[in-house]
Amino acid sequence: xxxxxxxxxxxxxxxxxxxxxxxxxxxxxxxxxxxxxxxxxxxxxxxxxxxxxxxxxxxxxxxxxxxxxxxxxxxxxxxxxxxxxxxxxxxxxxxxxxxxxxxxxxxxxxxxxxxxxxxxxxxxxxxxxxxxxxxxxxxxxxxxxxxxxxxxxxxxxxxxxxxxxxxxxxxxxxxxxxxxxxxxxxxxxxxxxxxxxxxxxxxxxxxxxxxxxxxxxxxxxxxxxxxxxxxxxxxxxxxxxxxxxxxxxxxx
Amino acid sequence: xxxxxxxxxxxxxxxxxxxxxxxxxxxxxxxxxxxxxxxxxxxxxxxxxxxxxxxxxxxxxxxxxxxxxxxxxxxxxxxxxxxxxxxxxxxxxxxxxxxxxxxxxxxxxxxxxxxxxxxxxxxxxxxxxxxxxxxxxxxxxxxxxxxxxxxxxxxxxxxxxxxxxxxxxxxxxxxxxxxxxxxxxxxxxxxxxxxxxxxxxxxxxxxxxxxxxxxxxxxxxxxxxxxxxxxxxxxxxxxxxxxxxxxxxxxxxxxxxxxxxxxxxxxxxxxxxxxxxxxxxxxxxxxxxxxxxxxxxxxxxxxxxxxxxxxxxxxxxxxxxxxxxxxxxxxx
Numbered sequence: 001x002x003x004x005x006x007x008x009x010x011x012x013x014x015x016x017x018x019x020x021x022x023x024x025x026x027x028x029x030x031x032x033x034x035x036x037x038x039x040x041x042x043x044x045x046x047x048x049x050x051x052x053x054x055x056x057x058x059x060x061x062x063x064x065x066x067x068x069x070x071x072x073x074x075x076x077x078x079x080x081x082x083x084x085x086x087x088x089x090x091x092x093x094x095x096x097x098x099x100x101x102x103x104x105x106x107x108x109x110x111x112x113x114x115x116x117x118x119x120x121x122x123x124x125x126x127x128x129x130x131x132x133x134x135x136x137x138x139x140x141x142x143x144x145x146x147x148x149x150x151x152x153x154x155x156x157x158x159x160x161x162x163x164x165x166x167x168x169x170x171x172x173x174x175x176x177x178x179x180x181x182x183x184x185x186x187x188x189x190x191x192x193x194x195x196x197x198x199x200x201x202x203x204x205x206x207x208x209x210x211x212x213x214x215x216x217x218x219x220x221x222x223x224x225x226x227x228x229x230x231x232x233x234x235x236x237x238x239x240x241x242x243x244x245x246x247x248x249x250x251x252x
Numbered sequence: 253x254x255x256x257x258x259x260x261x262x263x264x265x266x267x268x269x270x271x272x273x274x275x276x277x278x279x280x281x282x283x284x285x286x287x288x289x290x291x292x293x294x295x296x297x298x299x300x301x302x303x304x305x306x307x308x309x310x311x312x313x314x315x316x317x318x319x320x321x322x323x324x325x326x327x328x329x330x331x332x333x334x335x336x337x338x339x340x341x342x343x344x345x346x347x348x349x350x351x352x353x354x355x356x357x358x359x360x361x362x363x364x365x366x367x368x369x370x371x372x373x374x375x376x377x378x379x380x381x382x383x384x385x386x387x388x389x390x391x392x393x394x395x396x397x398x399x400x401x402x403x404x405x406x407x408x409x410x411x412x413x414x415x416x417x418x419x420x421x422x423x424x425x426x427x428x429x430x431x432x433x434x435x436x437x438x439x440x441x442x443x444x445x446x447x448x449x450x451x452x453x454x455x456x457x458x459x460x461x462x463x464x465x466x467x468x469x470x471x472x473x474x475x476x477x478x479x480x481x482x483x484x485x486x487x488x489x490x491x492x493x494x495x496x497x498x499x500x501x502x503x504x505x506x507x508x509x510x511x512x513x514x515x516x517x518x519x520x521x522x523x524x525x526x527x528x529x530x531x532x533x534x535x536x537x538x539x540x541x542x543x544x545x546x547x548x549x550x551x552x553x554x555x556x557x558x559x560x561x562x563x564x565x566x567x568x569x570x571x572x573x574x575x576x577x578x579x580x581x582x583x584x
Contacts, residue, residue, distance in 0.1 A: 050454075076456035088454060090447040093440075101444050102455040104437045108465050115437070166456045 001028045003170050003201050004049070004080075009058035011048060018044045019225045021058075026170065031192075031202045033212045033233070036222035037245060042205040043085075045222070046172050050082050051075045062170070077106060081168035085175040087147070087155040088162075095128055095142040095150070095158060096120075102165025119165065126161040126191065128154070153184030160191065171195070173204045177211045189215060209246065213237070221245070256435040258571065259515045263431065266519070267424045274416050282412050284529045285522075289419045290481055292521030294498070295505035296423075296430055297473030299517035301466045303506045304434065306446030307357065311368035313499035315471040316478030317375050319345040321386060323479040324395050324488035334396050338479040345475025346468050353467035357460055376494045391489035398483035415484055422480065423518070426473055430514045433469070442466055443512060508555055510565030519566055527551050 004026040011019040018041045026032045034042050047053045049060055051072045060068045067075055089098050099122055103115040120140060123129040129142040147158055156176060163171060176192065177185045192215060196202060206212045213219075213233045221228040221242050229239045236242055270289065277285060298312045319341035326337040356367045379386045386392060397403070399414035433439050444452050445459050452459050481492055492498075505524050510516025531547040562569040 071458070072453045073456050073458045076454065081456075082454060084454075088448055088451040090444050090451060092447055093444065097440065101440065101452065101457070104441065104455075104457065106457045106461070108438060108461065162451070162455060 002026070003028045003063060004203075005059075005061040006045075006049075007059045007061065009045070009048060009060070010056045011044060011053060012056060017225055019048070019055075022222070022225070022227055023058075024220045024227065024230065026201060026203060028169075028201055029199055030217045031196050031204060031215060033216035033219040034203055034205045034222065035209055035212065035219060036207065036228070038207055039224075040207075040222040041225040042207070042222055043174060044225075046082060046174055046203075046205060049075070049172065050080065073106060076166050076168075079167075079169035080172065081163035081166045081170075082172040083156075083159045083163045083174060083176060085178050087159040089147045089155070089158055091147060093146075095145050095147060096123060096140065098147060098158060099123055099128070099142070099161045099165050102162045122161050122165045126157045126164065127187070128157055128161055151184070153180050153187060156180065156184070156188055157191070160188075164195075169201060171200055171202045173202060175206055176204065177206065177208070185211070209237075254435070255571075256431060258574075259431050259513070259567075260428070262567075262570075263424075263427055263515050263518070266515075266522075267420070267427075270420055270522075271417075274413060274420070279409070279412060281529070282416055284526060286412075286416045286419050286484070288522045288525035289416075289423045290477055290484065291498070291501070291505070291525045292518045293419075293423050293426060293477035293480070294474050294502050295509075295517040295521030296427055296514050297470050297475075297477065298502040299506045299512060299514055300430055300433070300442075300473065301463075301470035302503070303512035303514075303517060304439065304442040304446060305463055305466050306512075307463060307466075308365045308503070309368040309470075310365050310503070311371045311373075311496075311499055312470070312474050312502055313494055313496065314368075314371040314375055315345040315349060315474040316481065316498070317372060317379070317494040318348050318478070319475030320478040320482045320493040321379065321488055324392070324482040325386065327395050327483075328392065328488075334398070334483055338476075338483070341479040341482075342472055342475040345478065346472040349467045349471025350464065353464045357463050357467070372494050372496060372499060376490070379490060379494065387488060387490075389490050391487055391491075393487035395482050395485075395487050397486050398480060419480060419484070422476065426476065427514060427518055430469075430473070434512075434514055438462065438465070446512065504555065506565075508558065508565055510567035510569075513565075513567045516565050516567035523566075524555075527554075 002025050006022060006024050009019050009022045022045065034045065036042050044053070048055050051070050051074070054069045059066055062078055062080060065078065067078055090101070096119060100115055100119045103118045103122070105113070120129065123140065123142045129140045147155065150158060173192070176188055180188060192202065204212050204216060216233060218231065219233055219236045220230050221236060223245045228245060229236055229242050231239070270285065274282065294312065294316065298309065302308045322344045323337040323341035326332045326340055327334065352371065356364055359367055380388050397411070398418055399411050401414050402411045441452065441457055441462050445462060449459050478493060482488055485492055501524055505520030506517040507520070508523060509518065509520030528548055528551050531551040532544055535543040535547040
C-alpha cells in the first residue's frame with residue numbers, strides 16, 4: 001500500500017530550479033533511500049514534504065490525503081516526522097523533557113493524558129535511557145541529563161526520539177550518519193534497522209551511497225533536482241547514469 | 253523536590269511575610285507595599301507571555317489602560333458596581349490581547365516588540381482626544397473605592413490595610429495560578445517555544461496557538477491589576493494607566509527576578525517599588541537633601557550591578573545555590 005506519493009513536484013529559488021517535475025512514492029513498511037550528490041535537492045524534497053517550503057507546482061499525497069503546503073505541525077500530526085541532520089533541541093530542558101514535548105498533543109484544553117509512559121518508552125527504545133536504571137521511571141538517566149552532555153551520536157538519538165515521540169507512520173531521516181564516528185554509525189544503523197523490523201516506514205536521505213545501500217529496499221537517485229534513476233540497490237549500483245553522476249565526483 | 257514545589261514554598265514564605273508585616277508598617281510604607289504588590293501583579297502577567305515564551309512585549313501597560321479605563325468609566329458614568337466593572341475591564345483587556353496577538357505574533361523578535369510598543373502610544377492619544385470623557389492627562393476622580401468598608405465607616409488606617417490585603421490576596425491567588433500553569437504541559441510548551449520554536453513545530457505542536465493563549469492569559473492578569481489600580485486610586489489617571497515607564501519596569505522586574513519563573517517576576521516587582529522608596533528614605537535619613545534626587549538613579553545603578561553579577565536573576569541564583577548544596581551533601 002502506498003503511504004506517500006509525490007506527483008510532479010517543482011520548486012525554484014529565484015532563477016534556480018531546485019526540483020524539476022519529481023515524482024516517486026513510498027510503500028508502507030519499506031525503507032526508501034533518496035540519494036544524490038551534494039546540491040541535488042534531497043533536503044529540499046524533505047522541506048517541501050514537511051511544509052517548510054511550498055512547492056510551485058505538484059502535489060504531495062500522504063495516505064491519499066493532499067497535504068501540499070500544509071504547515072509543519074499539521075503535517076506532523078497527520079503522521080510524518082523528520083529527523084534533522086543538525087539536532088534541534090531544547091537546551092535548557094532535560095533529555096526526558098525534550099522527548100516529552102513530542103508526546104504532548106496539540107490541544108490546549110484537552111484533558112491531560114499520561115505522557116510519561118510514552119516518553120520513557122521512546123527514550124528506552126532509542127537508547128537514551130538504559131533499561132536497568134529505568135525501572136521505576138524516576139531513576140532514568142535521561143531525567144538528570146541535558147542534551148549538552150550528549151556526544152554527536154547521542155544527539156542524533158535524541159533527534160530520532162523526538163521524531164518517534166510524535167508516533168509517525170512515515171519517518172524522514174536527513175543524513176542520519178553525517179558527522180558520526182564509525183562506531184556511532186553502526187549503532188544508529190542498528191537502531192534504524194530495528195525500527196524497520198518493527199514496521200516503520202522510512203525515507204533516508206544520504207549523499208553517501210555506501211552508508212545506506214545495506215539498509216534500504218529501494219533507491220531514488222536525484223541529480224540537479226531531477227530523478228536520475230529508481231530501483232533496488234543492486235540495480236542502482238550497476239546503473240551507468242548513476243555511475244557517471246557519482247563516480248565523476250568519486251562517490252561510490 | 254520539583255521546581256513547582258520549590259517555587260510554591262518560596263511563594264508561601266514571601267506572601268506570609270507580606271501578610272504578617274502589613275499591620276506594623278507605617279502608613280507611608282503600607283501604601284508603598286500595596287502599590288508594590290499591585291506592580292508585582294503586572295510583572296507576573298508580563299512574565300507569562302514574554303518571560304515564558306520569549307516574545308518580549310514593551311507595551312503591556314496597554315492592557316492596564318484598557319482594563320483600567322473600562323472599569324473606571326463604566327463605574328463613573330453608568331454607576332455600575334465594582335464587581336461588574338472589574339470583570340468587564342479584564343475581559344475587554346483579554347479580548348484586546350486576542351485581537352492584537354494574531355497579527356503581532358506573525359512578527360518575530362524586535363518587530364514584535366515594536367508593535368507592542370505602539371499600542372500604548374496609540375491608546376494614550378485616544379485618551380487625550382477623548383479628554384472630555386476620560387479626563388485626559390489630568391485624569392478623572394470619582395471611582396468607587398476598592399475597599400467596601402469605606403462606604404460605611406471612614407477610618408484611614410482601616411481603609412489602608414483593607415486595600416493592602418485585597419491586593420495581597422489577588423497577588424497570591426494569581427501567583428499560585430500562574431506557577432501551577434507553568435508546571436502543566438501548557439507551561440512546558442510555552443518554555444519550549446522560547447528555547448526553540450522550530451523544534452516545537454516539528455513535535456506537531458502549533459506554536460502560534462500557544463502564544464495566543466499566553467497573550468490572552470497575560471492580558472487578563474495585567475488587566476486585573478489595572479482594574480484594581482483604578483479603584484485603589486479612586487479614579488482614572490493617565491500616569492497610572494498608560495505610563496511607558498511602568499511598561500518597561502515590568503521587563504526590568506522580570507529580568508531582575510528571573511525571566512519566565514513567575515515567582516522571580518513577583519519578587520522583581522516588589523523589589524523595584526519597595527527598593528525605590530527605600531533608597532529615597534535612606535537618602536532622606538542621611539540628611540543631604542540633594543541625595544534624595546539621586547536615590548532612584550542609584551537604585552537602578554545597583555540593579556545594573558546585580559545583573560552583572562547574576563545574569564539570570566534572583567530566583568535562578570537561589571535555585572542554583574540550593575542545587576549545589578544538595579549535590580555537595582549527596583557526595584559527602
